[in-house]
Amino acid sequence: MAGEQRRHGTLPVQRMRSGDHAFCRYAARPAWDLVAAYVWRGLERGERVLVCPAPQTGPDEARTRLEENGPSLDLVCARGQLEFSSMRRLLHPAPRFTAARQWQRIQEETERALAHRYSGLRTFSDMHWIADLGADLEEVLAGEANAAHLFTARPYSEVCAYDSGAFEPAVLDAVRAAHPHDLLEAPGMLRALHTAGRVRLIGDADLATRGDWLASLREAFTGGPPEGRLVVDLSRLYFLSVGCASDLLNLATDARHKRIEVRLGRHQATLLARLGSHYLRHVTLIEDRDS
Missing domain, CATH: 3.30.750.24 (STAS domain)
Structure with missing residues (x-):
């Protein structure tokens, strides 16, 4: 059953743990140092990590950006612990976004991670995918607010990144309130x-x-x-x-x-x-x- 998520407040990204669902915003370009810190924390914890950058950012560019803020990703990519994907690919073969389909796929990917002996799953998703898929914004926000079952019942964590130049301030305020946590803009603050x-x-x-x-x-x-x-x-x-x-x-x-x-x-x-x-x-x- 879907349910509302309780609001817990601000965290530094390094404090993200299994069961956490967090909002972050950025201006103009993603904060790759924040993404890198989140990714490496999950890898250190033995989790499988799924990164969905903005649709205009290919997997090779995303990997390069992460390696600018940390060591080589050759090993973790080769063994499948880290994967660069997209919301379009995650939802396939569904022709459109629905919260139910997204939840189903996250549950499947979490079970897949556990079956491969990872301690859980963590995802990073740049929310530019909403426009790319022509998704209904109200449906996306409702899904964000009612996803508690993904986090309380399974070893799963998620960061949703919103470009402040692509969404109205009222939307950003609403989606921030819908997440249990929001993140400091960058590590070291x-x-x-x-x-x-x-x-x-x-x-x-x-x-x-x-x-x-x-x-x-x-x-x-x-x-x-x-x-x-x-x-x-x-x-x-x-x-x-x-x-x-x-x-x-x-x-x-x-x-x-x-x-x-x-x-x-x-x-x-x-x-x-x-x-x-x-x-x-x-x-x-x-x-x-x-x-």
Whole structure:
């Protein structure tokens, strides 16, 4: 049965896992570094990967673009773990797009991947195929919003990439809302989301983003009532450097908050503990098992 997908928010592409369905947008040309990161993460996890670039981009060009952002793909292509295809080819021999046909083919390809002893299937699809196939946009959007059964019942993940120059802003807003996740525009970025008593940091906290990291933390530590609780949510970070981790502890040391909760993954918790977080009694590390 088809069903609506719950909205979970923004992720860095490297955090995409089996069961995730994500939206991304690009302007003028695809973000091949994002595609490469997504592809290689799947290959490392032992998944079969299916890449459907824009119809005007042939498989040889797509492969060249990916190899510009990573090592040679000779081995994974030769053994069939990575395949360059298209929505037209995926739907064949159906003469037109329907969500039911797309779901059927994805289920078949997922079963095929498992039969060949891969851990699952992940796909990347540039949505220029909608115009190429003359598909009904409303039907495509309905399919995007009601595909939860593909992700909850099978080891499958998918990124849908929309060219912001080819779709109206209202359409992009609607399709973004229909996906459980949207992706940061490229690897290596950092985004901060502030709400009352809480800051969520997403992406990479390293030398390149350290200025934004410090500015975001300082805003969180100085905003709101200092006597209350502050939540610093790092559960959607992909990378946390020693320097940025030290920045967090230094700011927490001088904070006037009675309680600071840092929500984070196991590796981040280990790093903060080694840097002495246990000496700060008002700081509590809460490990997110899903991180």
